[in-house]
Every structure is written in C-alpha cells, then in structure tokens.
Amino acid sequence: MTTPFPGRSAPDAGFEMPLEVPASAPPDAETAALAHALITGRFSVSPKRLVAPGPSAAQLQHMVEAAGCAPDHELLRPWRLIHIAASQREALADVFVRALLERLPTASSDAQAQSREKAFRAPELLLAVALLEPSHGSVPESERYVAMGAALMNLLLAAHGMGFAAMLTSGHALRTTCFAQAFGLRGGERAVCFVSIGTATEVRRRSRPSAHELITPWQPSGDTMALPHAQPLDVIDVRPLDAGLQDAVTTSLLKTPALQLMRLIFRAGNGMPQHSVQGAITIHCLEGEATVTTPSRSCNLRAGQLVMLSGGEPHAVNAVTDASLLVTVLLHTQSSESRP
Ligand SMILES: Cc1cc2nc3c(=O)[nH]c(=O)nc-3n(C[C@H](O)[C@H](O)[C@H](O)COP(=O)(O)O)c2cc1C
Numbered sequence: 076m077t078t079p080f081p082g083r084s085a086p087d088a089g090f091e092m093p094l095e096v097p098a099s100a101p102p103d104a105e106t107a108a109l110a111h112a113l114i115t116g117r118f119s120v121s122p123k124r125l126v127a128p129g130p131s132a133a134q135l136q137h138m139v140e141a142a143g144c145a146p147d148h149e150l151l152r153p154w155r156l157i158h159i160a161a162s163q164r165e166a167l168a169d170v171f172v173r174a175l176l177e178r179l180p181t182a183s184s185d186a187q188a189q190s191r192e193k194a195f196r197a198p199e200l201l202l203a204v205a206l207l208e209p210s211h212g213s214v215p216e217s218e219r220y221v222a223m224g225a226a227l228m229n230l231l232l233a234a235h236g237m238g239f240a241a242m243l244t245s246g247h248a249l250r251t252t253c254f255a256q257a258f259g260l261r262g263g264e265r266a267v268c269f270v271s272i273g274t275a276t277e278v279r280r281r282s283r284p285s286a287h288e289l290i291t292p293w294q295p296s297g298d299t300m301a302l303p304h305a306q307p308l309d310v311i312d313v314r315p316l317d318a319g320l321q322d323a324v325t326t327s328l329l330k331t332p333a334l335q336l337m338r339l340i341f342r343a344g345n346g347m348p349q350h351s352v353q354g355a356i357t358i359h360c361l362e363g364e365a366t367v368t369t370p371s372r373s374c375n376l377r378a379g380q381l382v383m384l385s386g387g388e389p390h391a392v393n394a395v396t397d398a399s400l401l402v403t404v405l406l407h408t409q410s411s412e413s414r415p
Pocket residue numbers: 117118119120242243244245246267268280281344345
C-alpha cells in the first residue's frame with residue numbers, strides 16, 4: 076500500500092499493556108507503548124525515495140550511539156560504520172563503476188551510468204562493515220553478524236523515532252575486490268550493507284507476520300508427528316494469491332519426516348542468496364517470475380513452471396517480479412541415507 080509519509084508515528088491506539096507487568100519491564104506503561112509503536116511503526120524507504128533534509132551531525136551521533144547500545148557478546152564490537160560525506164559521492168560513483176566492471180567487464184555505458192546514479196541517493200549514507208577477526212573462542216562468526224544486525228536495528232529505530240526514514244541495502248558491488256580496496260577493508264572485514272537515511276517522499280509499508288508464523292513449539296528429535304502443519308487429506312490452497320501477494324509472507328505448508336512444502340514469497344529484486352539443502356527439491360513458480368541460479372546454470376521460471384535440483388546443489392533464487400514459489404524439499408531420511 077502506498078501512503079503519504081506520515082511523519083513521526085503516533086503510538087498505536089490498539090496496543091494494550093498486559094495487566095501484570097514483570098519487574099524487569101520499563102518503568103511505565105507509556106514507555107512500553109511508545110517502544111512498541113516505534114518498533115511496529117518502522118518501515119524501510121528505498122534510497123531512491125529519500126531526500127533532504129537528512130539528519131544533522133548531532134542527530135546522526137544520536138543514531139550511531141543507539142547502535143552502540145546493541146547486545147555484544149564479549150564486547151568485541153564486531154562491526155564499524157564508515158561515513159560517506161556528501162562531497163565523496165563522486166568518488167563513490169567511481170567505485171561503483173569499477174566494481175561493476177570488475178564483475179562484468181563488458182557492462183554497457185547505460186549500466187555504468189545506472190551504477191553511478193546509485194551513489195547519489197539519500198542525503199546521509201553509511202557503510203556497515205562486519206569485523207570477523209581476530210577469532211574468539213566463545214563468539215562464532217554467526218554471533219558477530221547477529222550483534223551487527225542488532226546494532227543496525229537500533230540505528231534504524233533511532234532514525235525512525237526522530238522522524239527520518241532509512242533503509243539497509245547491499246548489492247554485488249560490496250563483495251568486489253575493488254570495493255574492499257577503496258574502503259580500506261582489512262582481512263576479516265566484510266562490507267555488509269549501506270545505511271541510507273533521509274526524509275521519505277513516499278512510504279510503501281509491508282504487512283508484518285503474526286506471532287504464529289514466527290514461532291513453533293520445540294519438537295524434540297524423533298517426535299515429528301506433532302508438527303503444526305497440514306495433516307493427511309488437509310487441503311492446501313496453492314492458487315495464485317493475485318492482489319493478496321503484496322501483503323503475503325513466506326509460510327511452511329507441510330512437514331512430515333520425509334517431505335516439506337513451503338510457499339516462499341519474494342518481492343521483485345529480492346530472493347535467497349546461494350545456499351543448498353540436503354535433499355532434492357523442486358521449485359514451482361505459482362505466480363510472478365523468478366530466476367534460479369546454480370554455479371553452472373541459470374533458468375527463468377514463470378507461473379506454472381517448475382525445476383528440480385539435486386540434493387546439496389548450491390542455488391540462489393531471485394524474484395524478477397513479485398513472486399510466490401512452491402518449494403518441495405525431500406528431507407534427509409534413514410532410507411535416503413542408505414541409498415547407493
Ligand atoms: C543486510 C541487509 C541488506 C539489504 N539489502 C537490500 C537491498 O540491497 N535491496 C533491497 O531492496 N532490500 C534490501 N534489504 C531489505 C530492506 O532493507 C528492508 O528490510 C526490506 O525491504 C523490508 O522492509 P521493512 O524494513 O519495511 O520491513 C536488506 C536488508 C538487510 C538486513
């Protein structure tokens with residue numbers, strides 16, 4: 076849904092505090108309601124739709140210090156932010172073009188111009204870098220990314236609370252050698268994403284998942300019969316969602332010890348980076364258009380088309396348009412293990 080930018084969000088009138096407030100809760104219900112309104116009212120705004128005014132130096136400092144309040148195992152502070160000044164956008168544009176040519180040496184002049192243009196979006200721009208070294212015995216790499224994600228979330232919330240809009244964006248350029256050189260990244264440092272901050276010209280909110288989509292009861296291994304999915308002869312509707320696609324979220328439809336079915340929802344331009352699953356899978360495009368890419372091939376899927384991938388095959392999925400995909404996964408079972 077497209078709405079005019081509403082400015083600073085008001086507390087959600089529908090939110091009610093629980094009657095019993097635990098001792099560790101914030102000091103008053105008003106603070107809790109404000110925190111809830113801040114979190115649920117935040118939304119990302121594409122850098123294309125972020126204009127001046129951006130935050131002042133003092134406001135930016137406030138946001139960055141909010142990032143510094145995030146959880147941090149062993150206080151490693153496994154991330155840093157690089158500020159890209161307004162006067163450095165030309166230099167950033169040059170880096171984007173070099174990064175494009177590193178990946179695609181024959182990129183057209185149009186493609187190069189598009190890459191340049193991205194450097195000038197949003198009045199305020201930060202680069203978020205993950206620090207993965209030196210290694211620490213009790214803090215694996217995954218925890219460093221979690222700490223960084225929490226820090227960025229704090230920053231986004233602080234920006235939203237101050238009436239600004241923001242968005243995290245990444246892209247292939249960040250993973251190129253020339254990008255790492257241009258930003259002076261050392262071994263063990265990874266450019267993860269940009270943080271664009273400004274004033275929104277337009278807001279596109281997406282619906283939020285409800286709690287039951289986000290949490291499942293623990294199923295101790297071997298106790299798989301009670302999974303909260305469809306049971307034999309339960310009818311599962313996988314018809315195109317049409318207008319409902321816009322607000323839909325990914326759901327798991329069915330899970331047995333041998334089989335899992337999920338309906339994945341992707342917005343145009345989004346998808347899943349390269350990964351693999353143990354069992355064979357099929358990817359069936361229910362609506363929209365998506366590409367499936369393995370290290371050796373790529374194919375385009377439109378509504379009604381499906382592909383199969385062998386177990387363990389690395390693959391990435393990218394939605395060309397908004398799309399819903401029915402993914403069927405053959406799970407790793409005793410019988411598949413014993414097959415030759
Ligand atoms: C590390 C990171 C990088 C992202 N990069 C992109 C990106 O390059 N392009 C994009 O459209 N969304 C990207 N996203 C997603 C958006 O930032 C945003 O979270 C998403 O559009 C959902 O919007 P919402 O924050 O309003 O729920 C990224 C998110 C994260 C966490």
